Amino acid sequence: MREHDTETVVIIGAGLAGLTAAATAAREGRPVIVVEAHAAGGRARTDELSGYRFNQGPHALCRGGEAWRILRDLGVPHRGHRPPLRGARVVRDGKLAGVPVAKMGSLVRRLLTVSAASWAGRSAEEWVESLGRSRDLPDLARMLIRVTTYVTDLRGMPADFAISRLKAARRGVSYLDQGFASLVEGLWSAASAAGATMRTRQAATGVSGGPGGWEVTLASGEVLPAAAVVIAAGSPATARELLPADPGWPELSRPVTAACLDLGLRGPHPSVVIGVDEPMYLACHCPPGDLAPAGGSVVHVMRYGARDAGLDRADLERFAALAGITDDQIVAKRFLPVHVVTHVLPGPDAGLAGRPGVTVPGSPGVYLAGDWVGPSGWLSDAAMASGQHAGLLAAGAAEQERTHPRAA
Numbered sequence: 284m285r286e287h288d289t290e291t292v293v294i295i296g297a298g299l300a301g302l303t304a305a306a307t308a309a310r311e312g313r314p315v316i317v318v319e320a321h322a323a324g325g326r327a328r329t330d331e332l333s334g335y336r337f338n339q340g341p342h343a344l345c346r347g348g349e350a351w352r353i354l355r356d357l358g359v360p361h362r363g364h365r366p367p368l369r370g371a372r373v374v375r376d377g378k379l380a381g382v383p384v385a386k387m388g389s390l391v392r393r394l395l396t397v398s399a400a401s402w403a404g405r406s407a408e409e410w411v412e413s414l415g416r417s418r419d420l421p422d423l424a425r426m427l428i429r430v431t432t433y434v435t436d437l438r439g440m441p442a443d444f445a446i447s448r449l450k451a452a453r454r455g456v457s458y459l460d461q462g463f464a465s466l467v468e469g470l471w472s473a474a475s476a477a478g479a480t481m482r483t484r485q486a487a488t489g490v491s492g493g494p495g496g497w498e499v500t501l502a503s504g505e506v507l508p509a510a511a512v513v514i515a516a517g518s519p520a521t522a523r524e525l526l527p528a529d530p531g532w533p534e535l536s537r538p539v540t541a542a543c544l545d546l547g548l549r550g551p552h553p554s555v556v557i558g559v560d561e562p563m564y565l566a567c568h569c570p571p572g573d574l575a576p577a578g579g580s581v582v583h584v585m586r587y588g589a590r591d592a593g594l595d596r597a598d599l600e601r602f603a604a605l606a607g608i609t610d611d612q613i614v615a616k617r618f619l620p621v622h623v624v625t626h627v628l629p630g631p632d633a634g635l636a637g638r639p640g641v642t643v644p645g646s647p648g649v650y651l652a653g654d655w656v657g658p659s660g661w662l663s664d665a666a667m668a669s670g671q672h673a674g675l676l677a678a679g680a681a682e683q684e685r686t687h688p689r690a691a
């Protein structure tokens with residue numbers, strides 16, 4: 284019979300959620316092994332192409348959000364800048380225009396007077412439709428909801444969540460000078476400095492009850508004994524496959540998607556262009572920052588809500604051309620069709636509180652983390668908030684197992 288491991292925490296997945304769990308559990312003094320099917324980073328990877336460094340589409344860190352706080356707690360440094368809004372333009376009725384700053388400012392102030400709590404249980408679409416018959420305010424609300432959440436399906440989205448995101452957006456966001464890879468590297472440094480080890484290119488295939496603890500089986504057939512396990516493998520479908528028993532979740536597959544065109548330009552590109560009445564985004568993420576060779580720039584173009592890949596690619600190229608980008612400026616180009624921004628859009632009834640929790644009923648010592656887990660945060664904020672919670676619980680469960688082992 285396999286010897287039960289009394290202390291080790293095994294983490295499945297080295298995205299932001301898994302790495303946060305790893306750093307947290309390791310700093311609590313537990314031995315930690317991270318198992319990653321590919322390379323570390325998941326959707327927070329930054330890839331290099333012809334000297335340009337691309338996040339997986341546009342990524343921004345919410346200032347003062349859960350991820351911001353956890354990075355500070357873990358001592359993970361990050362350097363970034365606010366989006367370059369000077370010179371920003373909008374597209375409406377297919378035409379490029381300057382931002383009507385005074386008019387937009389007063390409309391935004393009107394939007395922000397609403398109380399999120401008073402819209403609990405209703406959809407974001409109901410709220411937007413209540414804003415009046417003129418196009419201005421509803422179009423602006425839809426645009427701001429897209430920019431702050433990536434969501435286009437307002438009927439399937441809670442109004443109070445949309446309103447809270449608009450209010451939280453006043454704190455602003457940071458475009459990271461070295462990309463989201465700097466978070467991946469920083470979290471892994473914190474975890475490895477506390478003794479965690481990582482095994483990349485080794486997928487887990489299942490978690491089962493072992494003698495007095497848990498066992499994580501790898502695709503190679505190797506079995507890792509564990510006192511506690513954190514499943515941070517990106518999606519609810521993968522978690523469901525790995526879990527020792529059916530978690531009994533309802534159908535959770537309501538992904539929020541985007542199609543992205545990442546561009547490396549030989550010269551500078553000014554600012555930001557946002558679609559008011561179409562779900563399009565374009566922004567220069569560098570300079571400032573270290574993502575482009577000297578004199579060059581990195582621009583992310585995105586369509587919120589992916590459709591047919593050919594249609595989306597043509598739309599992204601049209602939008603880049605409308606923003607003034609010409610083919611001869613482009614040195615590096617990457618198209619990401621149907622990219623999953625987050626796997627679960629919570630419905631209007633339950634809101635974020637309806638997402639599965641970090642603990643798994645019936646499987647004590649097995650925990651979940653990811654951007655679809657737990658009641659707080661959105662995207663990376665949710666991934667890291669649930670990762671921190673899961674890491675603390677896993678460390679506590681491992682300690683409990685060490686001091687009061689369950690019978691084998």
Ligand SMILES: Cc1cc2nc3c(=O)[nH]c(=O)nc-3n(C[C@H](O)[C@H](O)[C@H](O)COP(=O)(O)OP(=O)(O)OC[C@H]3O[C@@H](n4cnc5c(N)ncnc54)[C@H](O)[C@@H]3O)c2cc1C
Nearest residue numbers: 296298299300320325326340342343487517653654662663
């Ligand atoms: C286009 C786009 C734009 C985005 N913009 C933003 C933004 O502006 N701000 C923001 O905060 N967030 C943004 N996000 C979301 C953010 O990237 C994710 O919320 C976050 O990276 C998710 O982290 P995660 O650890 O939950 O999952 P993932 O990053 O998906 O990590 C899961 C990891 O588990 C591994 N894995 C899967 N199965 C197994 C297995 N069986 N065994 C071992 N390993 C396994 C995977 O290889 C992967 O590395 C964006 C995402 C996209 C796609």
